[in-house]
Amino acid sequence: MVHEALHYLLGGRIEGTYLDCTAGEGGHIKAILKATNGQARVIGLDVDREVLDLAEQNLEEYRGKFRLFNSSYVDFEAVLRQAGVERVDGVLLDVGTSTFQLKSKGRGFSYELDEPLDMRMDLSAKITAADVVNSYSESELSRIIFEYGDEKRFARRIAKCIVNRRPLSTTRELHDAVKAAMPPAERYKRKRHFATKTFQAIRIVVNKELENIEGVLRSIPGFLK
Template sequence: MTLPREYHESHRSVMVHEALQYLLTRDDGVYVDCTLGEGGHTKAIIEATSARSTVIGLDVDAEVLALAERKLRDIQGNVRLFNVSYLDFDVVLGSLGINRVDGFLLDLGVSTYQLKARGRGFSYEVDEPLDMRMNLSNPVKAVDIVNKYSERELAKVIFEYGDEKRFSRRIARSIVKRRPIQTTFELVEAIRAALPPEERHKRKRHFATRTFQALRIEVNKELEVIRNTLEKIPGYLNPGGRVVVITFHSLEDRTVKHAFREKKGIELKILTKKPVVPSEEEVRENPRARSAKLRAAERI
């Protein structure tokens, strides 16, 4: 399989040990890896269960799925891969004649391939067309939002999804003023122009991070998909089955926390009173893990 884009990186799955510790209840169980990525967690599940388990891997990104397919080709075990949004896990299970499973794993956020493969438009580090779609059949790209949303709509997205509390209106105004904006670097310059120099320099992360995150979430309707998926999951878990979710920013974590609380004592028992965070050693070896948080719950 030849990847359609230049890509020389490799995704390193986050909190694998902790995820398996909470997820696995049976070696011969059926597990759904809702966010397959490059297949790291799925491979770990198969290895930890001595290839006795079945893993159903889902990814809405066809290119990432193809990459995982190549990496998992030689794995011994029952792995089934599907190019669908994890929101549609129930459709996949129905097609396989499976009513309930023993666990769901969601590793949220953007993948290394999406950030580093040329032409996906997720990153502020390289100049390329504004895209940011995880599902390449999605008709809405980041360029559409940047150029078609009103200033007020843009400010709302940046405020709510980028956690850009003080400067969302200024950034939206700067974007509208510079339209049409077609590339990532043009967007970065619009953001740069909106922020005072002292504000840009004091931020620990790149000054465009929050706006890029906001647009990515809006393009892919990420929080809505998380909420709707977690609403459905308990009905597809065997008693004692687990759902494990790894998040990478506060909006995701808050969405998961609220979803679990709504089901607490009714369908779910919460296993993590506070989110589990990666070890200091993992953060040293894989800086991407620094913002990860894991929450888990069990079907009553």
Template sequence: MPREYHESHRSVMVHEALHYLLTRDDGVYVDCTLGEGGHTRAIIEATSAKSSVIGLDVDAEVLALAERKLRDIQENVSLFNVSYLNFDVVLGSLGISKVDGFLLDLGVSTYQLKAKGRGFSYEVDEPLDMRMNLDNPVKAADVVNRYSEQELARILFEYGDEKRFSRRIARSIAKRRPIQTTFELVEAIRSALPPEERHRRKRHFATRTFQALRIEVNNELEVIKSTLLKIPEYLNPGGRVVAITFHSLEDRTVKVAFREKKGIELKILTKKPIIPSDSEVKENPRARSAKLRAAERI
């Protein structure tokens, strides 16, 4: 049975992504984070259906949703349920050595946040899961209940940017174990933060902790870095890689990876990250923290 899901993901910075990504109408492009297929459809439409897209998503449920949404352009797309870290395996299976562009739209998808039972959101009470790959044996509940207090504090500090309260939150979590649901975790965070701190934050006070756990469960930063470092080898000369990030850790990881390849294999096209227009943020508030960086194969 499909999960209950009543929303639709709205792709971010589509115009900007296509501006940097598309170098030829008859090109082959890899959408590393297919999601519900918004960027893939935009690529096909912008190239008058002359291009082809290889779409990857580690989340089998999201991939199935995209497959239904992209049925009318299925001749132009090939979809694979695989982590984008393994894009090279997919290309090898297709007999493709190089492509014209890679697109990474990082972070968590609307489906993962809003579909019933995925456990990514602090807004609904569900079992703590947060796995993008449902075959992953480690859930957020495992991290919360099995990691030492010191390890939890480190994760919150490094991945959640909880510079002042990481130890207090970790201590509160440890005291309340076992924690099995999102609301139980929210209460542990609430009790650790002074009221003035909870009210001072622009975003929900649990955002940083949930982000940190999600990154740990899915090993996100290491996957981003490893993928970006091997992408240049698979780009045609003049081919491009475009990455859209949603928080400072992702953006920093992309920036550092591009720098490692600068002047050797890549020319950086964005000296500073591109941000969404005011009109896009107004129409789609989820775009407010997005940043785009792009580079070209030398």
């Protein structure tokens, strides 16, 4: 995947300025700088302050060739202005959760850990996963799980179980609500963990992922060289 992303992003160029809207742990930024022998420049954004600290460490050898900003890509224009850059040669968006967020304790993204239901990528944001599961109506939850989780057959049953078990405050409680909504045969036959789709759906809502992506995709083309 990284190889393909670089192929389309760089198109064989070894110079230029690139915008990584979702810097995460800095994996793609490092790959860009490596592929261009350190000749490219990269501006990286992430809403998660904690993951940017890790990116900074991971990119140590390329110091001076990248700049990281703790900002949402929704505000990329302001960041480009601050960086003194008018247009860029390419833009990268690698949406979803970073490994760091899934594995870190206390962030509430993973059904494998038992901790507060949070799921905020931006820790200064107000709405948490607990707010969503405890305040949305059963039909709203069902729609979200169906549409954003692609949970076609069990969305309504999962939403009902969540509502019956309120208030939910931990990832374990959400995991158990999904488990109770699904027959064992369904749970066992799935290739991925049975709670994956529901967790994904709630995370997308908490972080306004679809609205954000739609907005940035509309405005980014105007900033490409």
